[in-house]
Amino acid sequence: MARPREPLNKISKWAKWKRWQREGKAASRCARCGKRVSGRNAHRDHKDGNQNNMGASNRQTLCASCHMAKGRASGEIA
Numbered sequence: 001m002a003r004p005r006e007p008l009n010k011i012s013k014w015a016k017w018k019r020w021q022r023e024g025k026a027a028s029r030c031a032r033c034g035k036r037v038s039g040r041n042a043h044r045d046h047k048d049g050n051q052n053n054m055g056a057s058n059r060q061t062l063c064a065s066c067h068m069a070k071g072r073a074s075g076e077i078a
Contacts, residue, residue: 009060013054017044040058043067049074 004034011019030037031045045062046053062070 016054025039029061030066032062032066035063037063045069045070049076051077 028036028038037043041064043062043064044062045067047058047060050058068077
């Protein structure tokens with residue numbers, strides 16, 4: 001028997017991300033290049049760059065390469 005889940009407001013952001021990834025809500029393709037992504041290569045990105053905006057409409061899945069390129073283009077990564 002599965003143990004009951006904790007409410008989302010009681011668990012860490014990392015645990016929320018892992019649950020989001022495990023339950024299949026993460027897209028299986030990169031939103032920029034369309035490459036199949038999974039596991040460590042599937043990065044969650046905030047479309048507006050605001051790390052505190054956790055709304056579903058603000059999240060997208062990117063491959064590691066596209067996530068790095070987006071960070072460089074926005075100046076977040078040197």
